Amino acid sequence: MPYVPHTPEDIRRMLGVIGAPSVEALFAEIGPAMRPKSFDLPEGKSEMAVLAHMEALAAKNASGQVSFLGAGFYDHHIPAAVDALSMRSEFYTAYTPYQPEASQGTLQAIFEYQTAVTRLTGLSFANASVYDGGTALFEAAMMAVRHTDRRKLVVCEAVSPIYRVMLGSYTANLNLELVTIAHKDGNCDLAALTSALDDQTAAVLVQNPNFFGSVNDFSALFAAAKQKGVVNVISVYPVLQSVLKSPGEMGADVAVAEGQSLGLPLSFGGPYLGIMTCTKDMVRQMPGRMVGRTVDTKGRTGYVLTLQAREQHIRRQKATSNICSNQALCALRSLMHLCLLGEEGLKRTAEICIERAHYAAERLTAIPGVKLLGSAPFGNEFAITLPVNAYQAIDKLTARGFVPGFPLGRYYPGLENALLVACTEKTSVEQIGILAEMLRGILA
Amino acid sequence: MNTVFKKSDPGREGVWPEKAGKASSELLPQGLLRQKPAGLPSLSELDVVRHFTQLSRRNFGVDGNFYPLGSCTMKYNPKFTENVAALPGFTRLHPVLPQLGGAGRLCQGALEVMYETERLLCEICGMQAFTLHPMAGAHGELTGVMIIAAYHKDKGNKKTKIICPDSAHGTNPASAAIAGYEVVNLPSKDGIVDPDELAKVLDDSVAGMMMTCPNTLGLFEKNLPKIVEMLRSVDALLYYDGANLNAIMGKMRVGDAGFDVVHLNLHKTFATPHGGGGPGAGPVGVSERLVPYLPVSRVEKLEDGQFFLNYDFPKSIGYVAPFYGNFGVVLKAYAYILRLGGKGLTRATENAVLAANYLRKRLDKVLDVPFDRICMHEFVASACNLSGCHVRALDIAKMLLDRGYHAPTIYFPLIVKEALMFEPTETESLDTLDQFADDLIALLEEARANPELAHDAPTTLPVTRLDETRAARSMELTDDL
Numbered sequence: 001m002p003y004v005p006h007t008p009e010d011i012r013r014m015l016g017v018i019g020a021p022s023v024e025a026l027f028a029e030i031g032p033a034m035r036p037k038s039f040d041l042p043e044g045k046s047e048m049a050v051l052a053h054m055e056a057l058a059a060k061n062a063s064g065q066v067s068f069l070g071a072g073f074y075d076h077h078i079p080a081a082v083d084a085l086s087m088r089s090e091f092y093t094a095y096t097p098y099q100p101e102a103s104q105g106t107l108q109a110i111f112e113y114q115t116a117v118t119r120l121t122g123l124s125f126a127n128a129s130v131y132d133g134g135t136a137l138f139e140a141a142m143m144a145v146r147h148t149d150r151r152k153l154v155v156c157e158a159v160s161p162i163y164r165v166m167l168g169s170y171t172a173n174l175n176l177e178l179v180t181i182a183h184k185d186g187n188c189d190l191a192a193l194t195s196a197l198d199d200q201t202a203a204v205l206v207q208n209p210n211f212f213g214s215v216n217d218f219s220a221l222f223a224a225a226k227q228k229g230v231v232n233v234i235s236v237y238p239v240l241q242s243v244l245k246s247p248g249e250m251g252a253d254v255a256v257a258e259g260q261s262l263g264l265p266l267s268f269g270g271p272y273l274g275i276m277t278c279t280k281d282m283v284r285q286m287p288g289r290m291v292g293r294t295v296d297t298k299g300r301t302g303y304v305l306t307l308q309a310r311e312q313h314i315r316r317q318k319a320t321s322n323i324c325s326n327q328a329l330c331a332l333r334s335l336m337h338l339c340l341l342g343e344e345g346l347k348r349t350a351e352i353c354i355e356r357a358h359y360a361a362e363r364l365t366a367i368p369g370v371k372l373l374g375s376a377p378f379g380n381e382f383a384i385t386l387p388v389n390a391y392q393a394i395d396k397l398t399a400r401g402f403v404p405g406f407p408l409g410r411y412y413p414g415l416e417n418a419l420l421v422a423c424t425e426k427t428s429v430e431q432i433g434i435l436a437e438m439l440r441g442i443l444a
Numbered sequence: 445m446n447t448v449f450k451k452s453d454p455g456r457e458g459v460w461p462e463k464a465g466k467a468s469s470e471l472l473p474q475g476l477l478r479q480k481p482a483g484l485p486s487l488s489e490l491d492v493v494r495h496f497t498q499l500s501r502r503n504f505g506v507d508g509n510f511y512p513l514g515s516c517t518m519k520y521n522p523k524f525t526e527n528v529a530a531l532p533g534f535t536r537l538h539p540v541l542p543q544l545g546g547a548g549r550l551c552q553g554a555l556e557v558m559y560e561t562e563r564l565l566c567e568i569c570g571m572q573a574f575t576l577h578p579m580a581g582a583h584g585e586l587t588g589v590m591i592i593a594a595y596h597k598d599k600g601n602k603k604t605k606i607i608c609p610d611s612a613h614g615t616n617p618a619s620a621a622i623a624g625y626e627v628v629n630l631p632s633k634d635g636i637v638d639p640d641e642l643a644k645v646l647d648d649s650v651a652g653m654m655m656t657c658p659n660t661l662g663l664f665e666k667n668l669p670k671i672v673e674m675l676r677s678v679d680a681l682l683y684y685d686g687a688n689l690n691a692i693m694g695k696m697r698v699g700d701a702g703f704d705v706v707h708l709n710l711h712k713t714f715a716t717p718h719g720g721g722g723p724g725a726g727p728v729g730v731s732e733r734l735v736p737y738l739p740v741s742r743v744e745k746l747e748d749g750q751f752f753l754n755y756d757f758p759k760s761i762g763y764v765a766p767f768y769g770n771f772g773v774v775l776k777a778y779a780y781i782l783r784l785g786g787k788g789l790t791r792a793t794e795n796a797v798l799a800a801n802y803l804r805k806r807l808d809k810v811l812d813v814p815f816d817r818i819c820m821h822e823f824v825a826s827a828c829n830l831s832g833c834h835v836r837a838l839d840i841a842k843m844l845l846d847r848g849y850h851a852p853t854i855y856f857p858l859i860v861k862e863a864l865m866f867e868p869t870e871t872e873s874l875d876t877l878d879q880f881a882d883d884l885i886a887l888l889e890e891a892r893a894n895p896e897l898a899h900d901a902p903t904t905l906p907v908t909r910l911d912e913t914r915a916a917r918s919m920e921l922t923d924d925l
Contacts, residue, residue, distance in 0.1 A: 041786030058533025060553030089507035090500035105503030169762030173624035269539035269767025271723035292915035312618035322618035325580035329719030351464035
């Protein structure tokens with residue numbers, strides 16, 4: 001049978017050594033009352049048959065649509081070498097690097113990943129990853145709660161609503177106060193955020209660019225927060241960090257990100273990558289694994305998991321987090337992606353995305369009745385209002401093979417006519433032109 | 445080996461896109477832009493390919509090395525499932541597609557995979573419903589404990605404690621604590637949970653108990669029916685840590701045995717690769733009374749055969765993932781289950797248990813096995829024996845590395861001194877098991893004869909033992925520190 005090499009003769013020999021009459025005898029401790037009431041599963045299939053089945057299922061998805069969807073998750077080009085290298089079995093079939101001498105490849109790669117993401121955010125320390133950007137934001141909030149011993153979290157409503165609902169679920173039993181500060185036409189209300197901070201506030205949570213695509217400088221907010229002992233937490237989009245003011249330059253204490261845009265396909269929601277970076281003051285509160293550089297008994301450089309006294313396998317219920325498995329292979333892919341693009345490649349990618357989005361905004365707002373939602377500067381994504389319900393427009397355009405964007409009314413009551421449109425370097429000028437003409441057509 | 449940053453040479457062209465017509469400074473105000481470049485390396489494609497190829501050679505992996513690593517089920521990862529996860533019909537799917545209205549008509553294939561995987565996992569475990577959202581085992585635990593909390597809150601129960609046996613994985617108490625519970629540690633007796641000890645800590649304030657079965661000693665919890673009865677008497681729920689599911693497929697179903705919540709580790713039992721520490725997947729199954737509390741969204745099938753996502757569950761714990769979990773990992777596990785079928789899964793379990801018992805019998809004359817009776821898919825030995833602790837588990841582990849074997853899990857579970865936890869899995873041949881046993885027996889003789897040699901191992905790998913104290917003290921966590 002597949003993947004089990006034991007022949008009937010092997011099994012007889014093994015049972016002889018064990019001194020058991022049959023394989024079934026090994027399960028004697030599972031009494032009759034505990035035996036399965038049913039185990040009605042299909043017959044096994046050949047590799048070819050399963051592949052054909054999976055190809056048929058894949059073909060039922062409309063993956064060929066021209067898409068302007070973003071909402072925090074972006075379809076960027078992934079260099080071929082990322083797939084080739086990450087599929088080396090020494091990486092993808094390896095275990096967690098608890099035996100450092102047999103895991104220097106994984107460990108050095110994580111160390112380099114930590115270096116790369118701290119350079120992007122401008123903070124000093126990083127962990128080896130958590131599950132995704134939403135979990136990273138929650139973990140960052142909990143770092144602040146532990147660090148300050150305060151219970152209030154002030155969150156900007158323009159932080160991804162997907163992450164805000166996760167934050168609400170995770171904190172439901174933790175006796176924390178979540179204060180959400182309303183957005184203003186898709187931009188953060190910096191004055192209201194600042195005045196919501198007090199000496200009970202553990203953290204202020206913002207996002208750049210925010211969910212609506214607007215770009216901000218949070219330096220003043222962060223400076224005011226510091227005065228009150230509040231931890232500054234920011235979620236960023238790593239591709240645009242090659243050009244946008246960094247969390248470090250703004251005075252953030254913890255910067256997190258969804259790393260999907262760095263070498264990971266969209267894959268219907270995962271596996272993705274939660275990037276976490278922080279200042280030296282916060283590093284002892286960091287959840288999950290971290291890799292440090294050291295030397296071996298001969299004085300040669302090597303890498304090990306370090307500061308493990310924070311973690312569940314040592315501290316059990318007193319750990320900073322319960323995280324064990326993370327997204328190591330995704331972190332490795334993001335490092336490879338960053339190395340293949342380099343400083344110049346990532347900057348070029350960001351600039352093309354921004355340029356395309358500005359062109360798309362110009363073309364779409366030239367249509368009568370279509371306007372930008374707000375007036376804030378934006379990067380590769382922007383919100384427009386339509387003269388009709390956004391769901392209706394999406395319905396009509398997807399029928400023609402174009403997904404024009406995300407309906408903001410899904411999360412923001414009152415914005416039923418608003419559409420969130422994203423461009424990447426894969427969005428062509430021609431596609432933008434076709435989208436504009438189609439939208440003009442259905443609105444006419 | 446130098447870091448990739450040290451290999452950077454400004455001016456080298458990588459995999460660059462075309463240059464935009466306008467610089468960011470022409471499209472955005474200067475105050476929003478970064479003042480100083482990030483400092484990513486400049487490398488050619490070959491520079492990068494060579495760097496990572498060389499790094500990969502400094503790693504063990506299941507394809508090249510046997511991992512008899514307890515509690516982690518490092519079985520062989522079939523190659524075809526990687527092709528499945530790489531199908532463009534799946535990789536190109538944007539996760540918000542089902543939220544656009546018109547239900548999920550643009551992603552029916554993906555929703556069908558989720559629906560069918562949940563159905564298969566329900567049948568394997570005897571549970572009423574599954575969620576695929578948790579992205580790792582510990583994440584599944586947290587989700588499961590949040591579901592337990594929601595159940596008690598809904599019923600108006602005042603519960604503050606979760607019981608964890610002393611043999612539990614460290615993630616169990618950590619997950620319970622993160623979900624807001626006080627953790628009660630339960631001592632084992634003769635390697636398993638003792639109903640008399642349980643009676644001492646069980647009262648109305650207990651929300652639930654987290655069990656691994658077989659437990660981390662590889663022993664079946666034969667008092668399970670009694671434990672279920674005791675917990676039910678105080679309306680406490682029983683949680684199954686699925687790390688060891690590879691021991692019971694087709695032999696016992698978690699739901700039939702009385703468990704209320706279970707998480708699985710798809711990267712263990714269902715053969716998806718560990719990736720050097722992730723991504724995994726930790727789906728959670730529940731019994732009927734806990735279905736209302738599952739996270740949203742949930743995939744459902746309409747009478748016309750169409751699939752859609754239902755977000756309307758007012759008692760749900762809410763969102764534990766941005767979307768539907770590590771879908772790419774779920775795809776691989778789904779394909780693996782279809783390939784094996786019910787009989788194949790049962791045979792995987794049978795052969796895993798057979799291999800563990802065989803290896804136990806091959807080694808119990810040279811290593812002390814504290815609970816030397818029929819084990820399930822793994823067993824725990826101690827480097828100590830009656831005459832004392834002459835060789836340390838750590839030394840044995842490092843000597844094994846020199847011989848091309850990944851070390852077993854060491855110093856866990858905490859209740860066995862100098863513990864070595866072996867789990868050979870069903871995918872290793874008898875030849876491999878025999879060679880491993882022979883090598884380990886020879887190595888133990890060597891170590892006892894010459895302890896100094898044992899302390900020096902490993903000597904054949906890219907590095908010898910590393911100074912962990914220095915790493916923790918110097919905190920060099922990036923190339924810039």
